[in-house]
Amino acid sequence: MLTSGEQPSVEQLTLSALREKIRTNAYTGSTSGLAPGYLQANLVMLPADWANDFLLFCQKNPVACPLLGVTEPGSPFLAELGTDIDISRDVPEYQVFYDGRFETSVSDLSEHWRDDLVIFVLGCSFSFEEALMQSGLTVRNIEQGRNVSMYDTQIACQPAGRFSGNMVVSMRPFTPKDAIRAIQITSRYPKAHGAPVHFGFPDAIGISDIHSPDYGEAVDIQEGEVPVFWACGVTPQNVIRQSKPPVCITHAPGKMLITDLLNNALSVL
Amino acid sequence: MLTSGEQPSVEQLTLSALREKIRTNAYTGSTSGLAPGYLQANLVMLPADWANDFLLFCQKNPVACPLLGVTEPGSPFLAELGTDIDISRDVPEYQVFYDGRFETSVSDLSEHWRDDLVIFVLGCSFSFEEALMQSGLTVRNIEQGRNVSMYDTQIACQPAGRFSGNMVVSMRPFTPKDAIRAIQITSRYPKAHGAPVHFGFPDAIGISDIHSPDYGEAVDIQEGEVPVFWACGVTPQNVIRQSKPPVCITHAPGKMLITDLLNNALSVL
Structure with missing residues (x-):
């Protein structure tokens, strides 16, 4: 499991510089308070043959699972979140679950990536x-x-x-x-x-x-x-523990995907 | 003081028929639930030389005193509420206060009307x-x-x-x-x-x-x-008791002015 260790000071970094630190695993800490104004997101990654069920779950539970976007199977990119975002690399820490059980935390998904993974990007508090x-x-x-x-x-x-x-x-x-x-x-x-x-x-x-x-x-x-x-x-993590998909990857709590979108772009009224 | 007595059934009346019953004092009861969809209003009537103070009071306390309109001194009409509304006659019951003390309830204001009265029309829950x-x-x-x-x-x-x-x-x-x-x-x-x-x-x-x-x-x-x-x-009635204007007339609680405006016309967003 990843140990958090000493984290560099990143509060003053631009969004692109911060993303570079995260992508290179130079920063693996919480994203709370970082990149003010920019939308951060929860992530749930599932094999394609479990994706339709989870898509329906999000549709039926929009308050707990407000869906912002879904990737194509095997693709870590979602252009509407930002053109230079690789969702499989741009999160400080991921959690990997096998059969609903927590397996490990990683800051780099390369060992766990699968060509059938579908990424669900969910709004965050x-x-x-x-x-x-x-x-x-x-x-x-x-x-x-x-x-x-x-x-x-x-x-x-x-x-x-x-x-x-x-x-x-x-x-x-x-x-x-x-x-x-x-x-x-x-x-x-x-x-x-x-x-x-x-x-x-x-x-x-x-x-x-x-x-x-x-x-x-x-x-x-x-x-x-x-x-x-x-x-x-x-x-979703609670639901995954109970539903036991063979593999599921999420962000680690408090360590979100920072997008290029503005928080205010999410507001209605 | 007015006694409420037996009230005719008015639930099914059109707005204009209901207003006629109220205007002729054939109905002097509560307006709660009557004329569904139509905006009902609280009223505060004060002599012109007290009106500016009360206007400022409403401006400073818009949550308690949401001001919908103000009449010209001596006029019981306010076209934006409805063309056939006489505010001095179209309320089932009024309360008259002298020097901040409750004096009497009346269903007809003719004895108490003054040419210097300014009517404040306030939104109602x-x-x-x-x-x-x-x-x-x-x-x-x-x-x-x-x-x-x-x-x-x-x-x-x-x-x-x-x-x-x-x-x-x-x-x-x-x-x-x-x-x-x-x-x-x-x-x-x-x-x-x-x-x-x-x-x-x-x-x-x-x-x-x-x-x-x-x-x-x-x-x-x-x-x-x-x-x-x-x-x-x-x-406002609480404030008037403390502030003791020489005369003040209000609607009786629960017996409001029914306007031609729709409630939904009041909504924002």
Whole structure:
């Protein structure tokens, strides 16, 4: 498994310089906060004979799996994301799953690439986090320098073919006033999970301990704040664990594909 | 004071027939649920020498006092609301205040009309309640056939000239999922109080007992629901009690001016 080690400072790099660092594996860290303004994406790669099922799964679960694009089998390119993007190289870290089980993390996919792989590019909450901050809201996980808190839920996704499972959600705490504003803002980003799916009562969606997230890190919830829950791009990984495709490759959590598109290009209204 | 007495059935009347019943004082009841689709409005009438202060108050407090129109002094007409509307006659019941104190309720303003009265026409939550129901949400006060629950708060309005006071809010309970949808829908109606100002913690805005509203009636809050609070058109009456203009006339709560405009004409986005 890849060890993260000391990472070079990349905050000030241009998008192309940052991409070069990632492509050459000189940077294998989190992409949170990098390349401000540019759209980052979740990835799911599956063999072609599993792709149609997953395409249908995305269609049926657009809040958890907002589909931005799908590659041709065997191609790591998708021109609408950017002309100089090789999806098989331009992510700091990938996770490889065999039969639904995590196998390894790699920063270079060459050993694992297959000519029948189809890549699904999915919207990611980083886009709306930026929009929230631009509106003056404080995103706690960013403020505290932590990974966002994520939880398994009992919200069932709509099954499609061989894919089924429950939704994973991310949580950010807000005062009610700020939560109302956050609902308005994130509603403008349906391709980045859109509006929250729940707030206030964790146990109502199957979360027994808000202070023990299933993924990411716990963040502080202050007096007078409510936890607000959004559908999360980790949902596909949860579904893949259950559905056990022979091979599946995803980005590593927090280490996304940075595209040439602007976050604001995703917003509606 | 006017006694409500037995009211004729008016649910099936056309808008013009309903208006005729109201104008002739044959109907003096609530306008809730009447003339579906048509915009209903709150009213505040003040002497001309108090009008500029109130105009500024509305400008500074657009969520509580969303201004739709202002008449010329002494005129009860405002063409943009409808050509056959006489605001001094077309409301089922008016309330008259002297020096900030409630004096009397009347269904006919002729005895109280003054040539220096300026009428402020303000958006009303009836517009967004209709939009909520059209989206399949249940509005509890309508479901239970009760007046909406309204509360004095400690949310201070922005003072303007001689006008100051705290915001009055209306409350509708929803599950978190429906509350999120309600926030989206009401955000589209900034001229009908727009998005909620708060949810969840009544005491955070100065409401000590959610089951004892200061105006209107209590409604049931079910397990798993949160109270959601919107700025309310009763705010001006609260402000007038404190600011004590020599005379002020308003509609009676729940008995609004029905205009020729469509609710949907108020929506943005």
